[in-house]
Structures are given as structure tokens and as C-alpha cells.
Amino acid sequence: MVLLRISLFFLILLLLPDWYIYRFYIRQSAKKWKRRLWWVPTIGLLLALLVFLAASHSLQHAFSIYLIIALCIAVPKMVFMICDTFLYLCKKLVQSIFKLSVSLPVARLYTLFKVCLPLLASLATCAYIVFGAIFGKEYFQVKEVTFISADLPPAFDGYRILQLSDMHTGSWTDQGNALQRAVSLCNAQHPDLIVFTGDLVNSRADELKPFMPILSQLRATDGIYSVLGNHDYGTYVHWNTEAERLANIDTLISREKQMGWDMLMNEHRILHRGNDSIAIIGVENSGNPPFPDRGNLPKAQKGTENMFKVLLSHDPTHWRREVLPRTDIQLMLAGHTHDMQVNLFGFSFSKFVYPEHRGMYLEAGRGLYVNIGLGYVMFPMRLGAWPEITVITLKTKN
Numbered sequence: 001m002v003l004l005r006i007s008l009f010f011l012i013l014l015l016l017p018d019w020y021i022y023r024f025y026i027r028q029s030a031k032k033w034k035r036r037l038w039w040v041p042t043i044g045l046l047l048a049l050l051v052f053l054a055a056s057h058s059l060q061h062a063f064s065i066y067l068i069i070a071l072c073i074a075v076p077k078m079v080f081m082i083c084d085t086f087l088y089l090c091k092k093l094v095q096s097i098f099k100l101s102v103s104l105p106v107a108r109l110y111t112l113f114k115v116c117l118p119l120l121a122s123l124a125t126c127a128y129i130v131f132g133a134i135f136g137k138e139y140f141q142v143k144e145v146t147f148i149s150a151d152l153p154p155a156f157d158g159y160r161i162l163q164l165s166d167m168h169t170g171s172w173t174d175q176g177n178a179l180q181r182a183v184s185l186c187n188a189q190h191p192d193l194i195v196f197t198g199d200l201v202n203s204r205a206d207e208l209k210p211f212m213p214i215l216s217q218l219r220a221t222d223g224i225y226s227v228l229g230n231h232d233y234g235t236y237v238h239w240n241t242e243a244e245r246l247a248n249i250d251t252l253i254s255r256e257k258q259m260g261w262d263m264l265m266n267e268h269r270i271l272h273r274g275n276d277s278i279a280i281i282g283v284e285n286s287g288n289p290p291f292p293d294r295g296n297l298p299k300a301q302k303g304t305e306n307m308f309k310v311l312l313s314h315d316p317t318h319w320r321r322e323v324l325p326r327t328d329i330q331l332m333l334a335g336h337t338h339d340m341q342v343n344l345f346g347f348s349f350s351k352f353v354y355p356e357h358r359g360m361y362l363e364a365g366r367g368l369y370v371n372i373g374l375g376y377v378m379f380p381m382r383l384g385a386w387p388e389i390t391v392i393t394l395k396t397k398n
Helices: 002-029 032-038 042-099 105-132 177-187 209-215 242-258 297-301 316-326
Strands: 139-151 161-164 193-196 224-226 261-263 268-273 274-283 307-312 331-334 359-363 366-370 388-396
Touching: 002 032, 002 042, 032 042, 042 193, 139 224, 139 359, 177 209, 177 388, 193 274, 209 242, 224 274, 224 297, 242 261, 268 297, 274 297, 297 307, 297 316, 316 366, 331 388
Parallel strands: 139 388, 161 193, 193 224, 224 261, 274 307, 307 331, 331 366
Antiparallel strands: 161 388, 268 274, 359 366
16 A cells, blocks of 8 residues: 555656656657657656566565666756746746746847756755765764653653654665664763663564664663564564464563563563652554554553653654543653655645644643654655654653
8 A cells, every 4th residue: 555655656756757857857758759858767667666566575675776776867847847847837927917028138048047046946956865875874863852740750851752753674785884873873972761662673574583682782771661563563464373473572571681672562661760769661663553452551651640741652643532531641752753754944745744843843831752763764865854863852841
């Protein structure tokens, strides 16, 4: 289903700007053989898309490369179309308002500007995509966030929680060099606690194995806690039996334990500072369909009554579905959205899918922080939605 939605998106992205440029530029000036040649790259990309749809997950790595190539071709054309249409509409608007007659020198200047601006914008777009594919997915950003609550015990004032999410170790192909830099960056923050909010792998526990020595280096005073994300259940690949899939989850949990991580499966842990304490609660993935909903929040928080609570839950939709209306949990930490790995000037299409898709959200003194992830999946790139390491400082409200 996800692949089908992406395919429909690419169908529009490929065909619409090609049709526009052909209609207003190619058809009017090019020879017949050139007009036919214009469609060759698009037809080739569409045929390749059909192959990937038929092959499904068996060509996943090649499909990732295909997506980058397709974006480098299609998106600059779309930018050209948008800029060209905008300039044309501006010209018509100015003419209609001021009733101007255009002289020949002005017309030539406009024509030059009308061609150069869309071309430059298209080239800049292509360069930006290439940057995101080569460097963007490793452009780690440390986000400093403060959460203030009147319920926080005084001994935990200034407590620093480092959050990681959506690492997707199966997507990393550089022998761990990038993740080593990320781990060093995390340890340099000297956190009191590290939490991981799901999607450590794409599907298989074996994806984690090469990176275990690196991730075992993470250090925090009160340890490392984690929860499962939708990818960690292994539902995106074929298994011979359900028992094999469940064994894969057990292997993943076991390997996290070997790294020194404590997986919270609908349970909690109590952290102490002197006579004060807070609860760290972790639930299994609780998402809207088609994502799994295995979280058991009543079970997980039993025994934490009247305490300051931090909930680890992979999917941010859990906040409004259950956390806000049915609990008194002060702070929830989530991931999942990746901000769709593309955010341009503060805009991301993820806002149309997830009301809370990145950063801190507050309601009646209670908070949700959505980490947009350290890794990547499907699209081997990040643009604007740079890989994130979050440091959340808890503060007592005076």
C-alpha cells in the first residue's frame, strides 16, 4: 500500500511537468524526432517503476537509488513549471492592472528572465537533492528542548534526557562510520538518561548486528531505555511462519539487552534522585491502522500513580487517542514520522498525515515531543528534516 501511494505520487510528479514543458516549449519549436526524444527519460522511469512494483521488496536497495534518480529528474522540472507559470501570471496581472503595452526591448528582457529564473531554480533544486542524498542523511543535528512542569520533583530539576528514534540500521551502508559519529555526539551531551523510541531496524534483527559494537558505546548516568516501533515487528518482509517473525522480535530484544539497552514492553521503571522519583513508561507500538496497535498503557503505568511520568511510545497519534484523554502522563516522547525526511522552509507534507509531526507540542501543561529520527527508510536522503538527536531538559515550574 505504501509503495502504491508513492508510485501514484511519482506518476503525477513525472508526467505533469513533462506535459507542461512539452506543450509550451518542446512542441512549438523542436523537430519531430526531438519531440519524441523528450519523452524517453520519463517512459524509462515509468517502466522501471513497473518493474519495482512487480518485484516488491526484493529490489528495495535498487528502488532507493531509483527514487533519487527520479527525484533529480522530475522535481527540477516541477520547479521549472511552477516558476514559469508564476512569472506568466505575474505578467498578465501587471498588464491587466496597469494596462501596459509591452515594448520590444522589455519583451525580450522578460523572455530572458522567464527562461533564466526557472532554469536557475531547477538547477538549484537538483543540487539540493544531491546534497540531501549524499550528505543530508548524515547531517546530524542536536536539538535542545526544555520541558517545564509543576509536577516535576525538585531533585529532577535540570534532568537531561537524550532521545533517539527511528535509526533504521538496515538502511546504513557505510560500515557504521556515520553512526559512530552520531554516538560520539550523543555521549558529548553527557545525558542523565538515553531513550530510544522505536524502529531500530527496517525489518530483520540481523540488520542490527554489525552496529552493536558502536551502539553499545552509548552512555548515560541512568542507563538506556527503548521501545518497539512498527518496523521492529518485521511486518514488511515475508516470513515462512508467524513463529519465525516472533522469533525475530525476540532476537532484536535480546540484542538490545546485549548492548545494555532496557526494552520496555508495556512496563515501567522508577528512577530515583535522593527522596524523589519519576517513572519512565514504555509501551509497544500503538498506532492507527495499518500500523500495529499492541500498546497496553493501563498495564504499563500501573504502580506509577501520583508520580511524574515520561512515556516512550513510538507513534505520536497515541498522544491524542489515549494519553491525553485517559491518563495524567506529563510528557510523551515519540518518533515515527521522520517529518517525511523532507522539510522545505518549515513546510512538510507530514503535517497532512500527522497533526503532531515534529518538535514539541503542549496542551494544558502536558507535552509531546516528536523526534524526526536519526536514520532513513525508503528514500536514502534527508532534506531540511535533518537527522535528529534531542536533548530534553526537565525543569520545575516556579
